[in-house]
Amino acid sequence: DQQVKQNSPSLSVQEGRISILNCDYTNSMFDYFLWYKKYPAEGPTFLISISSIKDKNEDGRFTVFLNKSAKHLSLHIVPSQPGDSAVYFCAAKWSARQLTFGSGTQLTVLP
C-alpha cells in the first residue's frame, strides 16, 4: 500500500518556465513533508520541507504548497534551470517515525 504517491514518473519543462511536481498521500497522520533531489549515481539531497501547520514554504526558486484537505503537496520551481534536471522525491513522516518516500519524478529542463 503506497502511502506517498508521485503519479507522474517524468516531466519536461522549458528553461525559464515553471516546473510543478505533484505528490499525493493517504495517511492523514503525516505531519511533516520533505522534497529531495537526486542526480544519477548520487544520493538524494534535501531540498525543502513543510510542516502540516503551514500551507506554503518558500526558499529561493523553490516553493512547496500543502493542501491538507486534498492530501496533496506540490513543489514549484521558478524559473526552471537546466541544472534542476534530476529525480525529485517527496517524502512524508509523522511524529518521529521513519520517512516514507514516493517513487520519484524525473524532471528534465530543456534549454
Next chain:
Amino acid sequence: DGGITQSPKYLFRKEGQNVTLSCEQNLNHDAMYWYRQDPGQGLRLIYYSQIVNDFQKGDIAEGYSVSREKKESFPLTVTSAQKNPTAFYLCASSIVGGRENTIYFGEGSWLTVV
C-alpha cells in the same frame, strides 16, 4: 568535512556470495538507515538503527543483515538469501527524535550480481 561515506561505490558479486557494504558517518548522528532503490521505484527502507547495538527491520529486510557496533558505522550485508540483490543502495543518517529532522544520504553503492 562532515558527511556520510559509502564504499565501495561499485561492487560485483557472484550468485551465492555474501557481500558487505560499508557506511561511515562523522555527523554525530544517532540514527542510521539503509535504503534500496530500483529503477522506477522509490526508496525502500531495509534496516535502521537509532542507537548503538540496536537495529530494526524496515520494509524489505529479508536477505539482508546489519550491525551497529559503533555510532559511526552501519555496515549492510547482502546475503545469498536475497533473491534480487542488484540495485542501488543508499545509507543515510539523522538525529533521533523531533518531527522536523531531515535525513542525510551518502552517495550510494551500486551492487550488481553476475
